[in-house]
Amino acid sequence: MKTADPELMRAINRLNVLDTIRRHGPISRVEISERTQLSTTTVSAITASLLDDGLILPRHEGDIRNEAARGRPRVMLELNPDAARVVGAKIAANRLVFVVTDFRGDMLSKLTLPIRIDRQPIGVIADLVEDGVRRCVVDAGLSLEEVDTVCLGLPGVIEHRTGHIRSSPIFRDTNVDFASEMTARLNTPTIVESDAHAITLAHHWFGKARDLEDMVLISLEQTLGLGVLHDNQLFRGAGGLSHNLGDLVLGMGARGIVRLSSQAGESEILGEQPASGRFAEAIRLGRGMAHAQALIKAEDNTLISAAIRAGEAVGVAIANIVTLFAPPRVILVGSSLALGEPFLDSLRNAYALAVPPSLKGVAELVFDDSTDDFWAQGAAAVALYELYESPWNTTGPAF
Amino acid sequence: MKTADPELMRAINRLNVLDTIRRHGPISRVEISERTQLSTTTVSAITASLLDDGLILPRHEGDIRNEAARGRPRVMLELNPDAARVVGAKIAANRLVFVVTDFRGDMLSKLTLPIRIDRQPIGVIADLVEDGVRRCVVDAGLSLEEVDTVCLGLPGVIEHRTGHIRSSPIFRDTNVDFASEMTARLNTPTIVESDAHAITLAHHWFGKARDLEDMVLISLEQTLGLGVLHDNQLFRGAGGLSHNLGDLVLGMGARGIVRLSSQAGESEILGEQPASGRFAEAIRLGRGMAHAQALIKAEDNTLISAAIRAGEAVGVAIANIVTLFAPPRVILVGSSLALGEPFLDSLRNAYALAVPPSLKGVAELVFDDSTDDFWAQGAAAVALYELYESPWNTTGPAF
DNA sequence: TACCTTTTCAACGGTATGCGAATTAAATAG
DNA sequence: CTATTTAATTCGCATACCGTTGAAAAGGTA
Numbered sequence: 030m031k032t033a034d035p036e037l038m039r040a041i042n043r044l045n046v047l048d049t050i051r052r053h054g055p056i057s058r059v060e061i062s063e064r065t066q067l068s069t070t071t072v073s074a075i076t077a078s079l080l081d082d083g084l085i086l087p088r089h090e091g092d093i094r095n096e097a098a099r100g101r102p103r104v105m106l107e108l109n110p111d112a113a114r115v116v117g118a119k120i121a122a123n124r125l126v127f128v129v130t131d132f133r134g135d136m137l138s139k140l141t142l143p144i145r146i147d148r149q150p151i152g153v154i155a156d157l158v159e160d161g162v163r164r165c166v167v168d169a170g171l172s173l174e175e176v177d178t179v180c181l182g183l184p185g186v187i188e189h190r191t192g193h194i195r196s197s198p199i200f201r202d203t204n205v206d207f208a209s210e211m212t213a214r215l216n217t218p219t220i221v222e223s224d225a226h227a228i229t230l231a232h233h234w235f236g237k238a239r240d241l242e243d244m245v246l247i248s249l250e251q252t253l254g255l256g257v258l259h260d261n262q263l264f265r266g267a268g269g270l271s272h273n274l275g276d277l278v279l280g281m282g283a284r285g286i287v288r289l290s291s292q293a294g295e296s297e298i299l300g301e302q303p304a305s306g307r308f309a310e311a312i313r314l315g316r317g318m319a320h321a322q323a324l325i326k327a328e329d330n331t332l333i334s335a336a337i338r339a340g341e342a343v344g345v346a347i348a349n350i351v352t353l354f355a356p357p358r359v360i361l362v363g364s365s366l367a368l369g370e371p372f373l374d375s376l377r378n379a380y381a382l383a384v385p386p387s388l389k390g391v392a393e394l395v396f397d398d399s400t401d402d403f404w405a406q407g408a409a410a411v412a413l414y415e416l417y418e419s420p421w422n423t424t425g426p427a428f
Numbered sequence: 429m430k431t432a433d434p435e436l437m438r439a440i441n442r443l444n445v446l447d448t449i450r451r452h453g454p455i456s457r458v459e460i461s462e463r464t465q466l467s468t469t470t471v472s473a474i475t476a477s478l479l480d481d482g483l484i485l486p487r488h489e490g491d492i493r494n495e496a497a498r499g500r501p502r503v504m505l506e507l508n509p510d511a512a513r514v515v516g517a518k519i520a521a522n523r524l525v526f527v528v529t530d531f532r533g534d535m536l537s538k539l540t541l542p543i544r545i546d547r548q549p550i551g552v553i554a555d556l557v558e559d560g561v562r563r564c565v566v567d568a569g570l571s572l573e574e575v576d577t578v579c580l581g582l583p584g585v586i587e588h589r590t591g592h593i594r595s596s597p598i599f600r601d602t603n604v605d606f607a608s609e610m611t612a613r614l615n616t617p618t619i620v621e622s623d624a625h626a627i628t629l630a631h632h633w634f635g636k637a638r639d640l641e642d643m644v645l646i647s648l649e650q651t652l653g654l655g656v657l658h659d660n661q662l663f664r665g666a667g668g669l670s671h672n673l674g675d676l677v678l679g680m681g682a683r684g685i686v687r688l689s690s691q692a693g694e695s696e697i698l699g700e701q702p703a704s705g706r707f708a709e710a711i712r713l714g715r716g717m718a719h720a721q722a723l724i725k726a727e728d729n730t731l732i733s734a735a736i737r738a739g740e741a742v743g744v745a746i747a748n749i750v751t752l753f754a755p756p757r758v759i760l761v762g763s764s765l766a767l768g769e770p771f772l773d774s775l776r777n778a779y780a781l782a783v784p785p786s787l788k789g790v791a792e793l794v795f796d797d798s799t800d801d802f803w804a805q806g807a808a809a810v811a812l813y814e815l816y817e818s819p820w821n822t823t824g825p826a827f
Numbered sequence: 828t829a830c831c832t833t834t835t836c837a838a839c840g841g842t843a844t845g846c847g848a849a850t851t852a853a854a855t856a857g
Numbered sequence: 858c859t860a861t862t863t864a865a866t867t868c869g870c871a872t873a874c875c876g877t878t879g880a881a882a883a884g885g886t887a
Contacts, residue, residue, distance in 0.1 A: 032441065033437040033845090034846080035437070035844065035873050037437070038436070039432075042431065058836070059835070070874075070875060072836095074837095100835070102882075103834085104835080195786055243666035243667075259666070266753050266754040267753060268642075273751065273786070274751075277748050277751055278747055279679055280744075352675045353665065354665050355666050355667060383677045387585055387594055387595045387672070431874090434844045438844065441844090458865085466846095467845070467846050467847075468865070469846060469867090471865095473844095476866090497854080498855055498856080498861075499863025499864065500852060501853070502863085503865080
């Protein structure tokens with residue numbers, strides 16, 4: 030357990046103030062004091078220190094004065110966008126998406142590489158990722174030295190603390206120390222995080238969970254992932270490793286274990302199609318879901334029934350997650366949502382059936398079809414969050 | 429978010445020291461300093477304050493001096509047993525178990541009432557519980573005024589923060605404010621907690637998880653419960669409510685949803701027996717599982733196959749829990765363990781099959797057949813834990 | 828234009844915390 | 858009886874928070 034000394038105390042309050050400024054846009058000191066319950070004195074001291082460190086900026090121009098415009102006007106404070114730059118990336122089987130953001134999480138540049146990388150040797154993947162990061166940084170008009178942290182979000186079971194990838198559909202090998210590898214290549218601190226965790230944080234910072242302290246997110250991509258927000262923090266399992274929803278067991282059929290991934294994995298849904306012609310080509314290029322959507326509209330019965338089965342399986346899995354975590358909101362993201370109504374309807378129905386009566390109405394299902402940028406932005410947010418906490422603890426006293 | 433002031437700092441370090449003393453028996457100040465990473469100065473100040481408050485005691489007698497017996501001898505410190513008294517209770521469908529413990533969690537008296545209370549009106553249950561608490565307190569040679577807190581552990585979905593019982597097999601009604609009811613009756617602060625959470629804490633304090641910071645416990649009783657220890661703390665879902673494992677869905681059969689409770693609930697396993705004769709009588713009296721054990725030994729095939737099916741279902745459920753929490757140890761408790769080898773073997777097999785390959789070997793299954801006292805002692809531990817944190821924050825500065 | 832009101836924010840003193848160095852305390856070795 | 862060793866306390870310092878006070882900035886009013 031960490032020992033509580035003045036330094037920790039300071040760090041906590043600093044983070045609290047900084048986070049308040051981040052979340053509530055340009056904000057005055059008085060309002061910070063109200064929100065954080067800290068005295069105006071303390072807020073003044075902390076903001077002075079933050080200003081001194083260049084993390085925040087005063088805003089004079091465009092002071093939208095309130096109606097009751099008496100007295101000394103408030104000085105609005107906001108994050109200094111230039112305080113840091115980070116790179117966030119979404120690494121998927123058939124595409125790489127990079128984003129450079131400033132300290133506020135605003136996108137400075139983005140780069141999408143629609144290339145298939147899964148099952149490539151690690152060296153090749155690392156090459157491609159390195160290249161993408163460098164390009165995207167140049168696109169933003171920066172050099173890598175100006176980037177503070179890189180965060181790579183990828184599917185699978187990731188051990189966040191150590192940066193080890195326990196298993197991922199992208200890598201042939203297991204237990205890859207990808208964080209060290211990329212840190213060495215880029216000569217920039219690089220962290221590795223589950224893509225589901227990344228977009229969970231994205232929704233908490235910018236998306237559909239800004240108002241919540243607790244929340245669950247289900248990502249339906251090639252891999253089925255889970256992100257849990259508990260008390261404004263990412264809940265990482267024991268040992269800090271991420272969850273792989275696809276490994277959940279839904280039942281014991283005649284021929285053994287039935288896992289969620291075998292019912293609702295992207296390749297399993299699409300795989301039942303005759304692997305020929307335009308559709309197979311689309312799958313190879315990672316456009317499988319978009320194409321599937323078209324086929325469903327054209328009433329392709331094989332695919333529709335696969336989508337329905339997948340929806341049922343996911344709905345039941347979500348009900349089980351809700352049974353365990355009782356979150357007020359469940360956000361669903363990922364390419365499988367593109368399957369459309371047949372999938373979503375059966376998901377909703379199965380969920381309604383499977384959720385225990387005592388928890389009926391507790392959780393609200395929200396579907397979200399964000400673009401890939403958003404995932405990458407989430408990875409950037411993970412990087413920023415790490416920055417918030419660590420390096421400025423060492424700044425020393427405010428004066 | 430709580431504001432970090434010196435008071436909080438103090439509370440954290442105080443709790444840390446107190447917890448260290450609790451866990452590591454009689455312990456000297458130097459060793460506390462080593463374990464907590466606090467300076468000897470701070471430890472001295474805090475222990476002085478704790479001594480002043482009467483929460484701990486110095487131990488002079490029987491100073492087992494180490495071999496290397498040079499220098500001033502260490503003064504060992506330990507919890508003052510008399511610093512507080514609490515009552516813990518396990519409330520089950522067919523029995524009430526009460527325990528009075530001292531500040532260390534040691535049992536002073538216990539009382540078991542083998543009576544069937546489920547489906548009684550709330551008033552009747554409250555009467556019986558009140559009576560049991562009072563009796564047990566008298567047995568310990570105390571009066572209720574000397575008891576600081578009462579904690580009742582019972583099955584179902586409990587909202588710990590508010591003391592509301594959302595649903596329980598014991599109550600006909602839902603959403604019962606049992607904590608307020610009993611607080612008023614006993615005129616002593618009474619808290620309500622899930623029985624699974626209680627025994628989870630019991631194992632962390634006294635049992636098979638003393639060495640762990642993360643752990644999962646599965647309780648197999650009339651109701652199937654779950655307790656999660658995360659970072660030395662009970663993990664309570666959003667809103668602080670407990671989990672009901674029985675609501676987990678294991679599959680969609682031909683006639684709809686199949687929940688775990690329908691496969692592995694106590695009444696479901698035993699219910700398939702012809703409800704007549706000695707066995708039915710045993711069930712009514714809450715000895716069902718013991719009797720079932722005998723029948724299984726006598727190779728009652730109906731019962732054996734029910735036990736095997738239940739074992740499979742539980743094994744799969746545990747695998748899913750492990751997929752989500754990745755704990756180093758899973759402890760199984762509860763009356764259903766008495767079903768013996770057929771049940772346990774099929775559980776182990778199903779678990780081995782269902783646990784994802786990437787997590788194989790991560791979690792160790794441990795079976796525990798503690799007596800009912802232990803559950804009640806866990807409830808007492810919950811009460812003690814609340815005491816640790818709250819009331820002595822107000823003690824003021826140490827001097 | 829000069830003065831007053833209102834509000835923000837920085838400066839000062841008070842009290843709490845924890846830490847490091849020096850000091851006292853208690854026991855053994857010679 | 859003295860020297861040595863280890864434990865625990867005391868003292869002084871740095872930091873953090875908070876409440877109060879007073880200066881600064883803007884608008885309103887005579």
